[in-house]
Amino acid sequence: MLSKPYLMVPGPTPVPDQVLAAMHRPMINHRGPQFAALFQEVNDGLRKVFQTKHDVLMFPSSGTGVMEAAIVNLFSPGDKVLAVSVGAFGDRFAEVAARFGLNVEKMDFPWGLAADPAQVAARLAGDTAGEIKAVLVTHNETSTGVVNDIAAISAARGQHPALLVVDAVSSLGAIRLEMDAWRLDAVITSSQKALMLPPGLGFLALNERAWQYAEQAQLPRYYWDARQVRKSLAKGQNPYTPPVALLFGLAESLRLMEEEGLDNIWARHVRLRDAMRQGLKALGCGLLAPDAVASPAVTAVLPPAGLEAKTVQKYMREHWGITVAGGQKKLENKIFRIGHLGYAAAMDIIVALAGLEMTLAALGAPVAPGAGVAAAEEILREA
Numbered sequence: 001m002l003s004k005p006y007l008m009v010p011g012p013t014p015v016p017d018q019v020l021a022a023m024h025r026p027m028i029n030h031r032g033p034q035f036a037a038l039f040q041e042v043n044d045g046l047r048k049v050f051q052t053k054h055d056v057l058m059f060p061s062s063g064t065g066v067m068e069a070a071i072v073n074l075f076s077p078g079d080k081v082l083a084v085s086v087g088a089f090g091d092r093f094a095e096v097a098a099r100f101g102l103n104v105e106k107m108d109f110p111w112g113l114a115a116d117p118a119q120v121a122a123r124l125a126g127d128t129a130g131e132i133k134a135v136l137v138t139h140n141e142t143s144t145g146v147v148n149d150i151a152a153i154s155a156a157r158g159q160h161p162a163l164l165v166v167d168a169v170s171s172l173g174a175i176r177l178e179m180d181a182w183r184l185d186a187v188i189t190s191s192q193k194a195l196m197l198p199p200g201l202g203f204l205a206l207n208e209r210a211w212q213y214a215e216q217a218q219l220p221r222y223y224w225d226a227r228q229v230r231k232s233l234a235k236g237q238n239p240y241t242p243p244v245a246l247l248f249g250l251a252e253s254l255r256l257m258e259e260e261g262l263d264n265i266w267a268r269h270v271r272l273r274d275a276m277r278q279g280l281k282a283l284g285c286g287l288l289a290p291d292a293v294a295s296p297a298v299t300a301v302l303p304p305a306g307l308e309a310k311t312v313q314k315y316m317r318e319h320w321g322i323t324v325a326g327g328q329k330k331l332e333n334k335i336f337r338i339g340h341l342g343y344a345a346a347m348d349i350i351v352a353l354a355g356l357e358m359t360l361a362a363l364g365a366p367v368a369p370g371a372g373v374a375a376a377e378e379i380l381r382e383a
């Protein structure tokens with residue numbers, strides 16, 4: 001049988017044909033005028049997506065690389081940071097900081113829930129000596145399908161001078177994030193999630209306060225040195241050879257995003273989330289995240305009683321060509337995760353729900369044919 005693949009993991013995400021076609025071009029000199037013009041164009045576009053007037057630095061890297069870049073550029077050994085974690089990626093950020101010799105204080109919340117800004121506020125208010133140099137936080141926790149209220153966490157700092165460093169890898173370009181208006185000091189993302197590109201490009205934006213930290217930071221850095229990247233950026237270059245093909249693609253994906261408009265993009269993701277959740281409930285699946293903090297980018301699903309997540313996942317892939325992601329760490333085989341970010345539209349939700357429905361029926365779960373799709377359509381039709 002023809003097997004047509006449907007990639008529905010929360011990264012790498014599907015890439016639009018226009019973006020793939022834009023990348024299929026001969027290489028150009030990364031020190032020449034053509035590249036400088038391309039670089040300028042993508043930087044202008046990126047500032048809009050980050051909602052910032054600051055430079056957005058690019059690193060040939062995955063998202064984790066840029067998490068490391070943020071740490072080595074902003075801090076010195078022994079610096080105290082408050083790492084707020086609601087899942088596997090929050091834990092990773094804390095681990096990167098610890099590995100570089102920072103004094104990491106973890107603030108953990110149960111997996112499936114969001115961080116409580118009031119607890120962040122209380123901790124910072126208690127830090128009268130001003131020892132905490134920064135708060136590290138994940139915007140969209142991809143491992144649990146939970147979105148943190150970054151604006152509220154930023155405001156929770158009150159008069160405390162701590163930087164707010166945000167891992168927005170799976171949110172930027174899918175979920176509302178306003179770097180300057182929300183006073184975010186450092187924002188991290190990468191190419192393979194909502195930006196509709198293949199993996200390989202990481203991004204880091206710093207505001208004035210973060211740049212002051214970057215001037216003083218004592219951790220060794222060479223490849224990740226933000227000062228070097230900014231210096232080259234002013235000349236329309238990257239310090240080291242950039243993935244030129246990805247930049248061709250980025251110019252195109254930014255054009256597509258501009259065309260749709262950020263507000264519409266954010267609204268689309270909310271609608272897809274609502275339709276997905278409505279459909280899943282109708283299929284008798286559980287949802288790890290409560291409605292109030294549910295991610296517009298990825299949904300973490302508990303299979304109906306008696307079924308293992310991995311069994312559902314495997315059947316969907318083998319019989320229907322639909323690839324969803326598994327649970328990470330302590331959620332392994334407890335949940336599966338359906339990505340609906342970036343190049344995702346209404347019909348992707350229908351495909352996922354229909355495939356899941358037939359899978360559950362085949363595995364013996366009591367599902368009424370069409371129930372999931374019908375429930376999702378209620379929401380999709382409203383648009």
Ligand SMILES: *Cc1c(COP(=O)(O)O)cnc(C)c1O
Pocket residue numbers: 011062063064065089138140141142167168169170190
């Ligand atoms: C995907 C992701 C990352 C980075 O993962 P890489 O595989 O290194 O690109 C970091 N944080 C979050 C929240 C993510 O979803």
